[in-house]
Amino acid sequence: MPVGDYSIFSVMKEALRGHTGWGPAWRDAEPKPAYDIVIIGGGGHGLATAYYLAKEYKAARIAVVEKGWIGGGNVGRNTTIVRSNYMLPGNIPFYELSMKLWEGLEQDINYNAMVSQRGVLNLYHSDGQRDAFARRGNSMRLHGVDCELLDADAVRKMVPFLDFENARFPVHGGLLQRRGGTVRHDAVAWGYARAADRHGVDIIQNCEVTAFRFENDHVVGIETSRGYIGAGKVGISVAGNSSRVAAMAGMKLPIESHVLQAFVTESIKPFIDGVVTFGAGHFYISQSDKGGLVFGGDLDGYNSYAQRGNMPVVEDVCEGGMALMPRIGRVRLLRSWGRHHGYVDGRQPVHRSHPHQGSLFQWRVVLRRLQGDASGGHVFRASDCTR
Amino acid sequence: MAKSTLAAQSAFTDLKTSKHAALTIEVLDDLTMASIASSKGRAEEVKAAIRAAYGVELPTTPERVTGKGIAFIWHGPDQWMAIADRGAGMRDIEVELKPVLAGIAAVVDQSDGRAVVRLSGPRVRDVLAKGVGIDLDPRAFKSNGVAITHASHIGIVLWQVNDAPAYEIAMFRSFADSFATWLTHSAAEFIGH
Amino acid sequence: MRINCPCCGERGIDEFSYYGDATVTRPDLTSPTAMAEFVAYAFERANIPGPHRELWYHAAGCHLWLVVTRNIATHEILSVESARDVALARNANAKGSA
Numbered sequence: 001m002p003v004g005d006y007s008i009f010s011v012m013k014e015a016l017r018g019h020t021g022w023g024p025a026w027r028d029a030e031p032k033p034a035y036d037i038v039i040i041g042g043g044g045h046g047l048a049t050a051y052y053l054a055k056e057y058k059a060a061r062i063a064v065v066e067k068g069w070i071g072g073g074n075v076g077r078n079t080t081i082v083r084s085n086y087m088l089p090g091n092i093p094f095y096e097l098s099m100k101l102w103e104g105l106e107q108d109i110n111y112n113a114m115v116s117q118r119g120v121l122n123l124y125h126s127d128g129q130r131d132a133f134a135r136r137g138n139s140m141r142l143h144g145v146d147c148e149l150l151d152a153d154a155v156r157k158m159v160p161f162l163d164f165e166n167a168r169f170p171v172h173g174g175l176l177q178r179r180g181g182t183v184r185h186d187a188v189a190w191g192y193a194r195a196a197d198r199h200g201v202d203i204i205q206n207c208e209v210t211a212f213r214f215e216n217d218h219v220v221g222i223e224t225s226r227g228y229i230g231a232g233k234v235g236i237s238v239a240g241n242s243s244r245v246a247a248m249a250g251m252k253l254p255i256e257s258h259v260l261q262a263f264v265t266e267s268i269k270p271f272i273d274g275v276v277t278f279g280a281g282h283f284y285i286s287q288s289d290k291g292g293l294v295f296g297g298d299l300d301g302y303n304s305y306a307q308r309g310n311m312p313v314v315e316d317v318c319e320g321g322m323a324l325m326p327r328i329g330r331v332r333l334l335r336s337w338g339r340h341h342g343y344v345d346g347r348q349p350v351h352r353s354h355p356h357q358g359s360l361f362q363w364r365v366v367l368r369r370l371q372g373d374a375s376g377g378h379v380f381r382a383s384d385c386t387r
Numbered sequence: 388m389a390k391s392t393l394a395a396q397s398a399f400t401d402l403k404t405s406k407h408a409a410l411t412i413e414v415l416d417d418l419t420m421a422s423i424a425s426s427k428g429r430a431e432e433v434k435a436a437i438r439a440a441y442g443v444e445l446p447t448t449p450e451r452v453t454g455k456g457i458a459f460i461w462h463g464p465d466q467w468m469a470i471a472d473r474g475a476g477m478r479d480i481e482v483e484l485k486p487v488l489a490g491i492a493a494v495v496d497q498s499d500g501r502a503v504v505r506l507s508g509p510r511v512r513d514v515l516a517k518g519v520g521i522d523l524d525p526r527a528f529k530s531n532g533v534a535i536t537h538a539s540h541i542g543i544v545l546w547q548v549n550d551a552p553a554y555e556i557a558m559f560r561s562f563a564d565s566f567a568t569w570l571t572h573s574a575a576e577f578i579g580h
Numbered sequence: 581m582r583i584n585c586p587c588c589g590e591r592g593i594d595e596f597s598y599y600g601d602a603t604v605t606r607p608d609l610t611s612p613t614a615m616a617e618f619v620a621y622a623f624e625r626a627n628i629p630g631p632h633r634e635l636w637y638h639a640a641g642c643h644l645w646l647v648v649t650r651n652i653a654t655h656e657i658l659s660v661e662s663a664r665d666v667a668l669a670r671n672a673n674a675k676g677s678a
Binding site for chain 1: 581592594623625627628652653654
Binding site: 448449463464520521534535536537542 | 587588589591592594595640641642643644
């Protein structure tokens with residue numbers, strides 16, 4: 001049953017009838033024999049790509065194939081942060097496009113993704129680091145992205161509970177992007193899935209790709225666990241599984257899969273209202289609307305597909321947290337988890353075409369960044385699938 | 388060379404030694420130490436030279452051997468640390484070893500490069516367990532056993548002296564105070580601050 | 581994960597540093613296709629779940645370089661060899677086949 005718009009009236013109506021009228025947010029589509037475009041991977045990037053394609057090319061037949069279920073991969077395993085406080089010329093416009101898309105996303109897709117522009121504050125702990133942050137802030141402003149360099153007093157007003165006088169890592173100030181913040185990560189997947197579905201995209205779950213079919217160096221379809229699906233163009237958006245899927249097409253990528261852990265504590269009263277990152281170690285933290293402190297740190301640093309990490313990084317992350325805000329030492333950890341990503345030097349998304357020129361077989365490697373989901377999908381749509 | 392008139396200072400500026408029944412902490416300040424690194428392919432000659440000079444067999448596994456007034460600690464593949472008491476005669480193990488190993492190994496004085504503490508008593512394993520990741524249970528680690536590892540992120544070489552048990556721990560001198568901070572916290576529940 | 585160091589015995593990975601794929605070897609700089617070979621050497625990786633031969637350095641221990649074969653899908657460690665022995669064997673093989 002197709003679902004109507006979510007609105008105050010539909011919510012009130014359903015409240016009065018015990019919420020019995022809601023249908024599924026998207027159809028559990030059966031694979032058709034052929035599509036114009038097939039996107040492999042139903043994560044944040046893949047769904048966003050399908051959505052922006054479908055929105056722009058209304059006549060195109062588009063499918064997303066996902067080996068598991070929507071929201072079961074990395075999109076459900078990140079720490080929900082969105083930001084565009086990068087420095088290099090290639091990065092800022094990309095993530096700023098994402099920021100702007102996030103800002104209009106909920107109206108665009110009629111879905112509450114809980115976009116919360118609560119501010120991202122990167123702390124600095126030395127004069128040298130302040131200069132580096134000033135440079136980053138200047139670079140952002142040159143790209144038309146707002147930010148503010150705060151001194152210690154201004155930071156103290158925002159987050160008074162930090163260990164400002166820490167002997168090794170005193171807090172001297174921070175670089176603040178007020179427009180940065182968090183989004184509900186799995187709502188991003190659900191929202192894009194629902195919106196894509198409403199534009200006619202088939203979202204095919206539990207459908208694992210096993211091979212590509214080529215004719216004259218042009219991709220013509222994919223073999224899957226649910227049978228053959230013909231495709232005019234194929235996009236790959238499978239994060240840490242990029243090398244595996246690309247290998248099926250005979251490509252070797254400049255990618256390694258790594259594990260990045262994240263953590264959430266028991267729920268406590270409102271404590272941190274924005275995102276705060278430690279500048280002297282690798283530690284970043286925010287508080288979910290349910291009250292859990294969500295935090296993470298460094299990569300484990302070795303190749304992994306295991307979706308779980310090891311103790312030394314757990315220790316390192318907790319030490320970073322204790323150096324920054326000792327009071328969190330009394331909070332109990334509820335869960336920790338790992339997600340695996342494709343990594344390249346520079347750790348940014350990679351767009352690449354198949355070496356057979358003109359075949360329009362495309363892939364896109366998707367990395368850890370939730371904040372790139374929107375622009376990743378947008379750019380993938382624009383740069384690759386429509387060529 | 389004229390002897391320096393500067394007074395020797397302990398690497399540990401703030402470590403309170405302990406004679407507590409549960410844990411004894413001693414700083415070994417009067418040691419002479421030298422590292423021995425065999426030249427490529429000369430390890431057998433190094434072992435023969437030490438055998439001839441001191442009557443001991445250099446270990447090829449993480450162990451310590453003791454001779455008369457000297458100990459050799461395994462320090463990695465084809466590497467060892469020689470340790471002895473400096474004493475009133477100002478013994479200098481580097482000066483002593485250089486002619487013995489001339490041409491077959493690099494011998495470098497470490498006396499002021501490393502700081503060494505001795506920990507002993509019935510709670511020593513409980514204290515070490517809070518910062519050292521290896522298994523020191525007597526079934527797994529015995530007297531004269533050696534481990535190169537870390538204690539609370541500080542690189543150490545650790546060896547067991549006897550079954551009391553007593554351990555000696557060597558670290559780079561500049562880490563001595565950080566190590567002492569960790570040790571003081573770790574031992575507090577047994578001996579107080 | 582714990583790695584059984586040939587010198588020190590089994591230790592936690594907190595004592596080791598990871599140095600990546602152990603199967604790639606530095607190309608010949610004078611080769612006419614050196615650029616492509618160096619790109620492959622520096623960046624391109626199979627990166628497939630299953631056994632992976634990789635370099636680890638016992639940084640907080642005996643300082644030995646190791647070639648560890650590890651299943652990157654499960655983190656199970658399948659074998660540990662001295663990287664020196666592996667390199668010597670590879671050089672001997674290269675000479676033997678030349």
